[in-house]
Amino acid sequence: MNTLRQISAVCAVGLSGLSQRRSTALVIVVGSACVVGVLLSMLCVTVGLTRAYQTGGSPSRAVVYAKQAGGEWGTGLKRESVGAILNAPGIARSADGRPAADAEMLMSLLPPEGFVDGTLGLRTFGPAGTAVHPQFAIVAGRMFHTGAQEVVVGAKVARKFRFAVGGKVGMPQGEWPIVGVFTSGGDRLEGEFVADADTVMSAAKVNGFGSVIAQLVDPSAFPEFEAWLISDPTLTVGVERQTDFNTRQAGHAVERFIRISYGIGVIMGLGAVFGASQ
Helix, strand or coil, X not given: CHHHHHHHHHHHHHHHCHHHHHXXXXXXXXXXXXXXXXXXXXXXXXXXXXXXXXXXXXXXXXXXXXXXXXXXXXXXXXXXXXXXXHCCCCECECCCCCECEEEECEEEECCCCXXXXXXXXXXXXXXXXCCCCCCCEEEEECCCCCXXXXXXXXXXXXXXXXXXXXXXXXXXXXXXXXXXXXXXXXXXXXXEEEEEHHHHHHHHCCCEECEEEEEECCHHHHHHHHHHHHHCCXXXXXXXXXXXXXXXXXXXXXXXXXXXXXXXXXXXXXXXXXXXXX
């Protein structure tokens, strides 16, 4: 009881003098609220980023990439390497006997004015692109034509940057028209543009892919698929289940945002403390 009385007395004394410290108290409250608000908003970005990476992944799909790249960016997988990967056991086959696997490339596009480089990304699709992205669906306009300098844009990018069917985006060799808008179940693909692989590679003058996404016959086929690729002396690749790959990539991105979030929080917190001390 004595402890409670002491706490009550201290609180009463503090509240009684609040009117004389109105400005200081307001600075403390507003400063603390700003710190908490900024920190929460940044952490919400990390949650959304994690969800986007982890949505749409499947343990029955595998991602193969150049080992030195560690991910899908770059052009480390040459065409001959892709041909060897498509012969690996465990890959599902379509009705006509073709492997359900697609060689893809990721590249950055020029961002809209006021945004940093890397804001916009382009992914290329080959003949099996929609097969290994089963949630991909055109919701406005149409799909790009093979061999044509056309792109389709993810719904998230279209909403954020106000892209629409009939608009244009800066690409290698000039601006290309946007002919469609697509959704993909809310995964990170919705944050990218998509175009025909051979057309983009010809325009960008590159001759390699960043990854091969393969649909396996079932999740249990992954160990054999992985062992076959690793044992091939002509290949220097990394291979992961798509779920594991997405989790790892999300971890790298989230770690960066968390560091930024807490860095900003510390700076604003110090600012609030110094402001209150004046």
